[in-house]
Structure formats: C-alpha cells, structure tokens
Amino acid sequence: MPKKEKVTYCGTGRRKEAIAKVKLIPGSGKITVNGKDVHEYFPFETLVMDLVQPLDVTETRETFDVIAEVKGGGFNGQTGAIRLGITRALLESDEGNESDNNFRSVLKKAGFITRDARIKERKKYGLKKARKAPQFSKR
Numbered sequence: 001m002p003k004k005e006k007v008t009y010c011g012t013g014r015r016k017e018a019i020a021k022v023k024l025i026p027g028s029g030k031i032t033v034n035g036k037d038v039h040e041y042f043p044f045e046t047l048v049m050d051l052v053q054p055l056d057v058t059e060t061r062e063t064f065d066v067i068a069e070v071k072g073g074g075f076n077g078q079t080g081a082i083r084l085g086i087t088r089a090l091l092e093s094d095e096g097n098e099s100d101n102n103f104r105s106v107l108k109k110a111g112f113i114t115r116d117a118r119i120k121e122r123k124k125y126g127l128k129k130a131r132k133a134p135q136f137s138k139r
Contacts, residue, residue, distance in 0.1 A: 009064075011088030015080030015116055018073030022085030024093060027065030029055075033082065034069060047079045054087045057110050058103050064093075080116060087112040 009024040031038040031052070038048055055061040066086060070078045087107055094103040107113050121130035128134055 009089040009093040011085040011090075011092060013081040013084030013086070013088065013115075015084065016073045016077035016119055018070060018077035018081040020068050020070040020078065020081035020085045022069075022082060022089050023067045024064040024086070024089040025067065026063065029062040029065065031066040032068065033078075038066075042075055042079065044075070047075055051079050051082050051086070053110070054083060054090055054107060054112050057106055057112070058090055060090065083112065084115060 006025060011022045013020045013022060033041040042048055052061060068082045068085065070082055090103050123130055
C-alpha cells in the first residue's frame with residue numbers, strides 16, 4: 001500500500017541578517033516559528049500582523065499551516081524574512097493556475113514579492129560607525 005504524501009510548498013526569505021526557511025502545509029492556519037507558536041516567539045502583536053499579511057491578502061490564512069525555521073538578525077528582520085518566505089511558498093502553491101485571480105498579481109500589487117535589499121553599511125576606518133565621525137575639536 002503506497003504511503004500518502006503530504007503536499008508542502010517551500011520558500012526561502014531573507015531580510016537584513018535574517019534567513020528563513022518556510023514550509024506551507026495544507027491545514028487549519030497554525031503558525032510555528034522555530035518550534036514555538038508565533039505569539040510565543042515574537043513579543044509584539046504588530047510583528048505577527050506583519051508576518052501574516054501575504055496570507056491575509058490572498059485569503060489563505062485558514063488554508064495553510066506555516067512552519068518557519070529562522071536564524072540570524074533581530075525580530076524585525078526575522079519577521080520580514082518569514083513574510084518573504086511565505087510569499088514565495090504561496091507563489092509556488094499557485095503555479096499552474098492561469099486564472100486572472102492568481103496570487104502573483106495580488107502579492108505584487110501589495111509589494112510582497114520584492115526582496116528588501118537594504119543591509120547594514122560597513123564601518124569605515126577613522127570613523128566610529130559607517131558614517132559617524134569623531135567629535136571635531138578646533139583647539
């Protein structure tokens with residue numbers, strides 16, 4: 001008797017120093033980050049709201065369970081990385097659907113497909129940070 005395979009859609013997201021591997025599994029809408037519930041992992045509700053935006057826009061919040069493994073960066077970067085990972089996984093799940101109401105146009109319009117390439121600028125010698133100079137003394 002052949003084993004029934006569960007369909008999973010994967011997406012990788014990056015933001016600042018954070019990298020997230022996201023899996024979408026057909027389910028009830030449960031979100032898990034690094035083995036913990038999303039509300040337990042992220043300290044602020046605004047971060048959770050930001051994270052689920054692609055699911056809300058495509059109206060698939062109750063359709064998929066989200067399992068995310070994320071490392072590096074802070075809470076903000078991790079949220080952005082997971083959001084991009086969810087977006088890419090949703091695009092993978094929608095492949096082959098050549099209807100006008102596809103996820104790509106909705107996600108593109110909302111601005112979720114574009115990767116935010118801003119990263120920390122390197123420190124230059126003679127300066128305290130990337131651009132902050134030491135205090136100037138005239139005498």
